[in-house]
Amino acid sequence: MNYTVQELTSMIYVIGSCEENCFLASRVYAQRFPERRHPDSRSLENLRERFNRTGSVAYEKQTRTKTVLNEENALAISLAIVENPRISVRDISRDLGIKKSSVSKCIKQNKFHPYHFQLHQELIENDFERRIIFCQWAQNQIAENEDFFKFVLFTDECTFHRNGFVNRHNFHYYDTQNPHVVEVNHYQHNWSLNVWGGIVHNFVIGPHIFEGRVTGQVFLNFLINDFPRLIHHLPDYIKNQMWLQLDGAPPHFSANVRQHLTENFPGQWIGRQGPTGWPPRSPDLTPMDYFLWGTVKSDVYSYAATPQEDMVQRIFSANNPCYA
Template sequence: MTFYTPEEYADMLICYGYCDCASAQARNEYITRYPGRRVPNVAVFDRVYRRLRETGSVLRQNTDMGRPPINDEEQDNDIVQRFRADPTTSTNIVARDLGLSQWRVWFTVHTFGLYPYHYTPVHVIEEGDPARRLDFCRFLLNADVEDPDFLRNILWTDESKFNKDGITNYHNAHYWAPKELRNPNKKRVKGSQRRFSVNVWMGIISNHLIGPYFLPDNLDGESYENFLRADLSDLLDDLPLKLIRDMWFQYDGCPAHFRRSVRNWLDTNYPNKWIGRGGPLPWPARSPDLTPMDFHVWECMKSLVYSEPNPVSSLEDLRERIVDAANKMRTTLTTGVVKTGLRRRVRQCIRNRGGHVEHEL
């Protein structure tokens, strides 16, 4: 650790004030004025100014030599008990209630091996769902053992809404800038009163991404049946013939999918080879964690669509971004997304007796 004389500290403060508290500029000014002296780090200028304001002296105090040892066992126990009694509390609240510094609380909880973790959001599982999820997962694993290509032959499909504003996680949104700029106060558009959305259908099979196809915003059974009859075959034209011949069709159990004429069409075109509500292989309700459309495709698609700093300007702009995002995904898609990722989730679901899996992956 480097120490400076009071005279050097005073000259640093002069340069710091002369440059309007911009550390990098103050360092350059110091080098110009005192060419024969040691060159301090940029951070030294901030620290000596802060030390003068807080302690009335430019010299280091004992507290600057390192953190003092903490030997108050009673205080340590009080702090730890607070977190054990309420694991959702914060260091700020505990410090305020006990009349301690937040650093003191942080030091104690880390000494006792306590660390903050984020919750993993999961979907609702209702009564009876675990048993149906277990049956489905066991079937997939058994079929995968009998036919190593089985998981790659399933066309997983789903619909998702994309709107103008998207979803932004501001907790993890940062803007990096030089320290001398202080707070650049950057802004990002959060939402607007003018709203629009599109309903997107997509599918994934092996290492092929199918779609996007834009469905009506309010999807009903008739619209979905028309899509299957008139447009699905065109979307599958680029697939290898063998893959089309061995294909299983999967969808979830939304009302539009459960239309009788839709199921009849699937029975005709995919006899005993489709997965869904009322199908030869029933789809377990409330299981988005078991389809690659939810745990991979939509997550990647929306992160690409809404990653641009400029907000979506129009419905046409939103559609173009969705198409561009799908094309980007196609360049990196591998069979491991479906086969390896799904197999891992299915096995974890069986280990959890049909319960949630996402918090353990």
């Protein structure tokens, strides 16, 4: 609500007579000028602050942000992004005095895209050389047979926890009235599931759920008793030339497991101290990490936490055993 200069001047006099007590001044002003509009205490506080800052009762002129997306503004926006790729549209708008809509338009015109961060495991000094060696080996295999990696069975284990995760940023609950939805994410009795899975060609293998902690002996029993059943449906042309990849986790590295792999996949398994070494801490080189587990967890955790039996069913439903 805008007041006249005369009204604002009267308000300042009343504020001064009330020793700058704006709550009292609002009551005194209403009694002294019953025929006028009556400001509340907050309006009088704003007037007092403006008068102390500027020495005038007049309203301050609002400085409008630049709306013209000329060449100079476009260059300034681009330079801000180049200097700090993590800067936000809001920060650019504030620093340069350009409307956020104009900043967004300029970013789009210059084909800048807000890429999301990817989380990776920390690499130690020797890891770089191992990754290079593996990639050079992979390139040689592709040079001899461009379909080589269609016959590599990539495998991995993943842990599913009871509470999973809830991304409140992307979670919505539509209703005509606020249902006050509450998501429980702390439990006294927690549990988790260790799940094995694999991908070869366009087939998803598994899942297989381990009972309890996975040790070398547990994993060896899995390879002997369960693994043949899981790959039974594969066409013979895949099984006859298939390689097996393991990421070198402690259960994969036990002497009995490596001996079993050497006997059943002679010269055709990839892993720690295998015929072909797998570079440690390299989830970006396997489709299990950058594709399968993310997809499965999105399906499994798309609903509220449930009993363990229900989560097992969801895991099996998300892992289509036929095609990826």
